[in-house]
Structures are given as structure tokens and as C-alpha cells.
Amino acid sequence: MRVDSKINSNSEYFDFQKFVRAIFRQKLVVIGFTILGAALAASYAFLATPVYEAKAFVMPPSQNDISNFNYGRMKESELVPYTVKDVYDIYTRYLQAESLRLEFFSKIYVPSLSAQEREKSRNVLYSTFSQVLRVVPPLRETSDRYSVVVQTSDPQKAKEWVGAYVARAGELAKNEMIKNVSIESEVRARNLEQQISSARGKSSKAREDSIARLSEALRIAESIGLEKPPSITVSQSVIAGGEAGQLTYMRGSKALKAEIESLQARKSDDPFTEHLRDLQDRYYFFKELKTEPASVSVYRQDGAVELPDSPVKPNKVLILILGVIGGLITGVAFVLLRGLLAVKSE
Known part of the structure; x- marks a missing residue:
């Protein structure tokens, strides 16, 4: 062995x-x-045509950036304040939305191509565009920083496209937030308007009820010839209408007539409607509530977008190394194959 x-x-x-x-x-x-x-x-x-890469990093807005979204939103108004996460989630949804990519593809990318390139099928162009512009989600679960990457042969164009894409996502998200705030304010204003109308109706009915009670008391006072209140000690609350208004007639026909005439001549019950002014203040607040786009932000850009000064593709050093290794392997394989064929022929 x-x-x-x-x-x-x-x-x-x-x-x-x-x-x-x-x-x-x-x-x-x-x-x-x-x-x-x-x-x-x-x-x-x-x-090979050099490819330049531009990057933009975005992160959640600060509490101060979204403070105007929460103007008037408190527990008393029954509107829950927006959090930074609520606002940033809307932005990142637009940032990754296919609708925004298609809009950018149609309005920015395709017009930048030559006439010959635009003759290709839309699917081929969109496939190429998907490699040109990428949205990279956070690499760690604890991170909330997204990045937008554009790779193209023109470094200035790469920088401009990154900025335009990030800004357009911010514009769409901001418009949605402002629309949401506006709709909620309008709904709240309508609810308050309904409460004001209900309070006024209730006050009007209360005045009619008061006139009916006083008219009945007036008839009683006139029937017994009581023109002025009697000079006896009677609780003022009883005379004013206590005990279901049974002794209201004791105020005398003269006072009752004056009060009835005053109630009938009243043009508005607003000054006598409980909590009406508070409801009106809140109604006008929500009705006129506006959010200025310039006063809010739905994201923060982490640093400025730099103009790329060196291409990321092709990697010349790596390509040269791979070319040398590939040529060496091919040469060795050729020598061995030729030797093997020579042995077999013998």
C-alpha cells in the first residue's frame, strides 16, 4: 500500500x-x-461613456417644521395633533410612489433623450430609467434616512435631477398635508355651525315658551285685577316663575305686559343664548384657518447635493485587473488545450 x-x-x-x-x-x-x-x-x-452619481439624503422634519400643521389642533378642538412620524410617512410614501416615478420619467427623463433614443419602446426606456434613478430605503431598522441616487453621463444633470425629485416629492406630500388640514378644519367649522344653529333654535323656542307662560300669567292677573305685585313677602324666585310658574301672575299685569312686549320686540336671541359667543369664536377660527406652504416642511435634506467630479463607472482600475486576469487564464487554457490536442493526435 x-x-x-x-x-x-x-x-x-x-x-x-x-x-x-x-x-x-x-x-x-x-x-x-x-x-x-x-x-x-x-x-x-x-x-466607455463615464457615469456620474449624485446623491441626496432626506430625514424627518423637526417639530418646528410641522408646528403650523397643528395650529388649533388640541384636545378641546377634538383634533389630534400630527406627529413628526405622521408627516414623514406621507413624504416617504410619495418618495417611493410609482406615480411620481412615472411623472418624472415622462416630464424630465424622456425629453432629455435624443430623438433616436426616444424611438425605443417605452418599456425599454423605463427599464433604463429605473437604473438611472433609485430611491434607497434606510439600511438599518433604527434609521429613518432615505437616499435618492441618480446615475447619468452628465454630472450637472445628475445633481439637478436628484434635487428636483426630492423637491417634487416634498411638494406633493405638503399639498396632501395642507389639504388634510383644510378638510378637517372645514368639517369642524360645519359641526360648529350646526351647533350654533341648534343653540339659536333652542334659544328661540325658549323665548316663545317664556311668552306663552307670561301671556297665561297675564290673563290670570287681569282676571283678578292685579295690576301691581302685592305688598306681601313672597320669594322673588317664586314670583319670577318658580314652582312651574304657578305664581308668575303675582308680578302684576303691568310688569307682565312690559316683559311680553319686550320679548316680542326682541330682534335677536343671540345675546341671551348660552355659550353662543364661544361657539362663534371657534367657528370663525376654523373657517378662516389657512396653512401657508412656506411655513411648513415635510422633510429635511441632510446636507447639500454635491456636483460629482469623478465618474463611478467605469471603474478603470478594476476593469484593467480583471482584463489581465482574464487574459492570463485564457492564455493558460489555450496552452493546455493545444497540448492536450497534440497528445491525442500522437
Whole structure:
């Protein structure tokens, strides 16, 4: 067994030596393939169109940025204040929305292409656009920073597109937030208007009821000839209408007539309607509530978008290294294959 193992080991060592000698004898062929691979790689690396990359990073707005969204939103108004997360979620939804990508594709990307490039099918163009513009979500669960990446052959265009895309998402999100606040304010104003109308109706009915009670008391006072209140000690609350108004007639017909005439001549019950002014103040507040777009923000940009000064593609060094390695492997494979064919032909 030991003799067989030693023979196999010597045989393998001999084959390896033959392999090395064969490559060494034809080293010029291997070197030629290596140089060819390096030349092809260099041609691609230096002739390929350079691609520049621009990035923008966005993060949640500050509490101060969204404070005007919460103007008038408190427990007393029954409107729950917006949180930073509520606002930023709307922004990131637009940032990743397919509708925004299609809008940017149609209005920005396609018009920037040459007439020849625009002749390609829309699916092909959109597939290329998906590689040009990417929205990268947070890399960690604890992070909330998104990035927008644009890769194109024009560095100035890459910078402008990144800024335009981030700003357009912010504009759409801000418009939705303002619309939400406006609708909620309008609904709240309508509810208060209904409460004001109800309070006025209740006050009007109360006046009619008072006139009916006083008219009845007047008839009683006139029937017994009571013109003035009697000079007896009676509780003022009883005379005024206590005990279901049974002794109201004791105020005398003269006072009752005057009060009835005053109630009938009253043009408005507003001054006598409980809590009406408070309801009106809140109604006008929500009716006139407006949110100025310039006073709010739905995101913050983390740093300015820099103009790229060096291309990210092609990676010339990496391409040259891969070209040399590829040429070397191809040369060795060619030498071995030629040697194998020569052995078989013998």
C-alpha cells in the first residue's frame, strides 16, 4: 500500500512538472493573451461613456417644521395633533410612489433623450430609467434616512435631477398635508355651525315658551285685577316663575305686559343664548384657518447635493485587473488545450 501511494504521489508530481514546463515553454503565448486581455479592458475602460452619481439624503422634519400643521389642533378642538412620524410617512410614501416615478420619467427623463433614443419602446426606456434613478430605503431598522441616487453621463444633470425629485416629492406630500388640514378644519367649522344653529333654535323656542307662560300669567292677573305685585313677602324666585310658574301672575299685569312686549320686540336671541359667543369664536377660527406652504416642511435634506467630479463607472482600475486576469487564464487554457490536442493526435 505504501509503495502504491508513493507511486501515485510521484506520478502527480511528474504531471504537475509537465504542466508547468508546458506553460513555461509557451510563455510568450500566455503573455500575448494577457496583453490582449489588458488591451481590451483598457479600450473599454477609457472609451466607455463615464457615469456620474449624485446623491441626496432626506430625514424627518423637526417639530418646528410641522408646528403650523397643528395650529388649533388640541384636545378641546377634538383634533389630534400630527406627529413628526405622521408627516414623514406621507413624504416617504410619495418618495417611493410609482406615480411620481412615472411623472418624472415622462416630464424630465424622456425629453432629455435624443430623438433616436426616444424611438425605443417605452418599456425599454423605463427599464433604463429605473437604473438611472433609485430611491434607497434606510439600511438599518433604527434609521429613518432615505437616499435618492441618480446615475447619468452628465454630472450637472445628475445633481439637478436628484434635487428636483426630492423637491417634487416634498411638494406633493405638503399639498396632501395642507389639504388634510383644510378638510378637517372645514368639517369642524360645519359641526360648529350646526351647533350654533341648534343653540339659536333652542334659544328661540325658549323665548316663545317664556311668552306663552307670561301671556297665561297675564290673563290670570287681569282676571283678578292685579295690576301691581302685592305688598306681601313672597320669594322673588317664586314670583319670577318658580314652582312651574304657578305664581308668575303675582308680578302684576303691568310688569307682565312690559316683559311680553319686550320679548316680542326682541330682534335677536343671540345675546341671551348660552355659550353662543364661544361657539362663534371657534367657528370663525376654523373657517378662516389657512396653512401657508412656506411655513411648513415635510422633510429635511441632510446636507447639500454635491456636483460629482469623478465618474463611478467605469471603474478603470478594476476593469484593467480583471482584463489581465482574464487574459492570463485564457492564455493558460489555450496552452493546455493545444497540448492536450497534440497528445491525442500522437
